[in-house]
Amino acid sequence: MNLPLTIKDTQNALLEKKFKAVELVDSYLDQISKHNKEYNIFLTVTDEVAYSKAKEVDKLLAQFDKKVIENNPLFGVTAAYKDIFLTEGRRTSAGSKVLESYIPPYSATSVLRLEKAGAIPLGKLNCDAWAHGASGENSDFGPTLNPWNKEYVPGGSSSGPAASVASGMSLISLGSDTGGSTRQPANFCNLVGLKPTYGAIPRYGVIAMSSSLDTVGSLAHTVDDIEIMFDVLRGEDGFDAVVKNFNKAEIKTKFKLGIAKEYFIKGLDNEVEKMIDDVRKVYEKAGIEVVEISLPNTKYMVPVYYIIMPAEVSSNLGRFDGIRYGNDRNSFGEEAKRRIMLGSYVLSAGYYDAYYLKAMKVRSKIIEDFDKAFKEVDAIISPVSPTPPFKIGQNTSDPLKMYLEDVYTTSANLAGIPSLTLPSTFSKNKLPIGFQLMGSRFSEHNLFELGKLYHKEINYKPETAI
Amino acid sequence: MPMVKHSLKTPEAKRSKIVNNIKTKLTREDVLHVAKLSSLTLTDAEIKKFLPQLSRVVEYISQLSEVETQEVKPTSQTTGLVNIFREDQIKALNILPQDKALSGTDIIHNGLFKVPAILEGRINK
Secondary structure (H helix, E strand, O other): OOOOHHHHHHHHHHHHOOOOHHHHHHHHHHHHHHHHHHHHHEEOOHHHHHHHHHHHHHHHHHHHOOHHHHOOOOOOOOEEEEEEOEOOOOOOOOOOOHOOOOOOOOOOOHHHHHHOOOOOEEEEOOOOHHHHHOOOOOOOOOOOOOOEEEEEOOOOOOHHHHHOOOOOOOOOEEEEEEOOOOOHHHHOOEEEEEEEEOOOOOOOOOOOOOOOOOOOOOOOOOOOHHHHHHHHOOOOOOOOOOOOOOOOOOOOOOOOEEEEEHHOOOOHHHHHHHHHHHHHHHHOOOOOOOEEEEEOOOOHHHHHOOEEEEEHHHHHHHHHHOOOOOOOOOHOHHHHHHHHHHHHHHOOOOHHHHHHHHHHHEEEEEEEEEEEEEEEEEEEEEEOOOOOOOOOOOOOOOOOHHHHOOOOOOOOOOOOOEEEEEEEOOOOOOOEEEEEEEEEOOHHHHHHHHHHHHHHHOOOOOOOOO | OOOOOOOOOHHHHHOOOOOOOOOOOEEEEEEEHHHHHHHOOOOOHHHHHHHHHHHHHHHHHHOOOOOOOOOOOOOOOOOOOOOOOOOOOOOOOOOOOHHHOOOOOOOEOOOEEOOOOOOOOOOOO
């Protein structure tokens, strides 16, 4: 079966009875069993749940009713979740040996919302343990390989979510984004990825990493599909108190975009820089003005992030004591230990003011920069990663070098704003390179509009790697 | 690998200091101290590996000291929301039943979690 790569094509094929949902699941599970051993993408495959959900979908289809899609916007859509989303009765490991046999007693809001909308859950996906990493190599269950070229990393920490969609093992996936963990792997795997506004999508049931930065990420092949996911996932759930209901932003008829001059730093790869210039030209050709803006505190994003994030990590991972569930603290991997200790350090007596308080103040300055920029432009064009995908093992011995991968992505988390990653082109080594569009808080629907416009202009066609 | 027994007191004198907002190099005692604060037990090999790695990161994040922040208020969250309350009502859907709450461990006693003793002198009396 030639698997459709969009939600609409999948649902049309189901409505036209080209195949049944059960047969669709057969095909996806077949792809998983063919390639998962090699690429290490799924940690748990939930075929029983998938088939029972598929049978429900087939039943709905049998009583043919046009309202099926209206009431179930994701009906028949295969989905897989990063293994930090709690799934009741289905193992959730966070990519860590601490939780290697943990079966949660409840499910995350986002999981429940996708499945209520008709999605068919295929399983749980590999990731850097506790979502700590930018390559997938920090998983305690081994690295995931990039489906476009298995010598390269798929990005992280949502390595499995990106690799699963890129390899045709699932149509959509859920990741998380605390400092780029959805956008960077989407970028390395030629996918659309969304980091929503902080407070748009409830995080209840997502294992917490850094609570003032954590967001639920979505990955798919097209902007249309990301928009459908976003509208299913967003809004208050009564559990995550930072979430707020909001109306779809009015779509602008005239856009103005900005590129920060501070983005062109030493370390930015030539091919990535050229791609950003090409993106600018595409928008200009479409009649959209693109201007140079300034985000003067750009160089402090990573230092601020690597104080605030570990501080919150050390607190959130403090609860894992092996008493109520899971193994004890000796089971933490190296990167989790480093981040917990770094966090304890910046919060400890004598250092709090110099590091943590200072970082919270510089965070305010970063937010101010963005507020100022969004008075002038509707969205900002930015690289996602300074380089195309790198080789497995290339950055593992030097944690600081790996942290610098986050130079373009952490700002959206620190400022709480949405950012949409879009596939753009391939490097000379045939590896994906994309860019991101950052907008003001709750401007997601305008970012979607800009994303669709770009993909229309470059005649983008979704494809899988294997 | 041999586990290092941390003494309860980390010698303060051997830990690094902040002088004029500039961090002096991280020491082995710093690493032992934060490991203790973090309830982590490190092997000798880990201490050897983590010391230079953490040192480099601390040196890197210390560059923030050059930013002028005298007049700036700290940001701890970005929602703009304040004091979100809910009704003080118990909803069955919002709580885990006892058996589910206990489902993650076998070490239970009369429907309660059994935990290691934290006070000395009362064991087996």
